[in-house]
Each structure stands twice: as C-alpha cells, then as structure tokens.
Amino acid sequence: MTIQTKLKAVFAAALMVGAAAGMAHADAIDDIKAAGQINVGIFSDFPPFSSASADMSIKGYDIDVAQHIADALSVKLNLVSVTGQNRIPYLNDKRVDILMSVGYSKERAEVIDFAAAYAPYYIAVIGPAELKVAGKDDLADKTIAVNRGTLEDTSLTEAAPASADIQRFDNYNAVIQAFISGQTQLMVVGNDVGAQVLARQEALKPEQKFQLLTSPSHIGLNKNEERLKQTVNDTVAKMLADGKLNESSEAWLKTPLNPDNLKD
Secondary structure, three states, rough: OOOHHHHHHHHHHHHHHHHHHHHOOOOOOHHHHHHOOEEEEEEEOOOEEEOEEEEEEOOOOOHHHHHHHHHHHOOEEEEEEOOOOOHHHHHHHHOOOOOEEEEOHHHHHHOEHHHHHHOOOOEEEEOOOOOOOOOHHHOOOOOEEEOOOOOOHHHHHOOOOOEEEEEEEEOHHHHHHHHHHOOOOEEEHHHHHHHHHHHHHHOOOOEEEEEEEOOOEEEEEEEOOHHHHHHHHHHHHHHHHHHHHHHHHHHHHHHOOHHHHOOO
C-alpha cells in the first residue's frame, strides 16, 4: 500500500468518526424543526393536567404549556400517550422529545435532564370554607380522610397532632366520598385530586387550607440538549411573566398560581 493510499484511508476513517460523532450529538431542535412537530409525552388520563374533554381532544394544564412550547418552536404539537413505566424509555429512544409532569429525583437525573419546574404539585389539606384550619396545630381533634400508604398518608401522619382522627381509605374515590359526605371534616390529597373536588363541590364550598409538602413537576428531556432546554425554560419563564401560567392554574387547578410552589 502506497503512502497516498494509506493517507486516503486514514482521512476516510476520520470522516466516518466525525460523522458518527455528529450523529451522536444531533441537536433535538434541528430534528424537531425538520419534522415540523414536537412529540410530547403525556399521561392521557391525568386530570386536571391532561385528559379527554367532551370533544375527545386532550386538554389540561400540561397541554396548555406543551402548546406554548410548540408555538415557540413554530411547529405542530403532537401528543404521545405514555405510562409511568415506558415514558423514560420513550424519551431515551427519541420516540418523544420531551415529557410533561416529571418529578425530580436523583435516580431520574442519572438518565434524563430536567428543565425548570412549570407545574405545582403539592399535598394539601382541604376542607369546607366555614371550618377554620390554618396550620398543623388546627388538625387537632379533626377527622381527616387520606389514601392509605401514600405520600399523603406519610406526610399527614408526621404532621398531625396525636388527637387528630386520621381515617385511611384504599383509594382516592373513597377519600373524596368520605369528605363530601361529611364522614370526615377534612381530606389530604395532592393538588391534582384536590382540583377536581374544588371544581365540582360548589355546595360544600371546599378550599385549600394549607400545604403539607411541595414537590413541583418538571419537563423532562434527554441529556445534552441545551438548546431545547433553554427554549423550554424561556417559554415557561415567559408564561410566568405574562400571566399565562396563572391563567392555566386558575382554569385547571382552580387556584391562583403561587410561584413558590415551583421551587424544589
């Protein structure tokens, strides 16, 4: 083999390595714009964040935010139904570009990246407006419904005075029924479940009394996608500044948005 032939072979190999490196670091925004759509992983039955409306289209808090991200990129929004088990593999396999409603954890941070928090998730004490409950001490001597074995149950058990009557049920429907029927004075649920009760029980006039735990939701994306992460962060910041995020909170979560609830 001549020197010229060897040099050509080395150059060709270098080009292949360079091309492979370029493919490995392909930019998600370029791919999204080339496709003309952003694929967003959502839970299709997760009211009030995302669920089927009367016309069978998926609507909710998550959909509002996802649409703003699509608009910021000037592409179509394509919603992809995911489950808790498959959504991170879907993201890693690039079947979706981003994931909505992802709680931060160190374990998840090893395999995906997180954009800024965009949605409040917290555990709230809910009761009728006429019942005065301002803090943990006011739970004394109250009957309180909670879903057995959940984070809500753990948080309530740690916070409640010894005289509180904690009544544990096996599912959220039972918790809600115990509360609205008057079997318990209060209930402790996540704000996703609480929003449904606040919206539907006008006669009872329920309200959020105070929060036991705050753990906001983030938008998940693949690692090393800094341009996409910046676009998502900028979109959320703009929605927060111009009041659009608060509008979605009032429409879907039935309460004004408290920016403190977007802090980990």
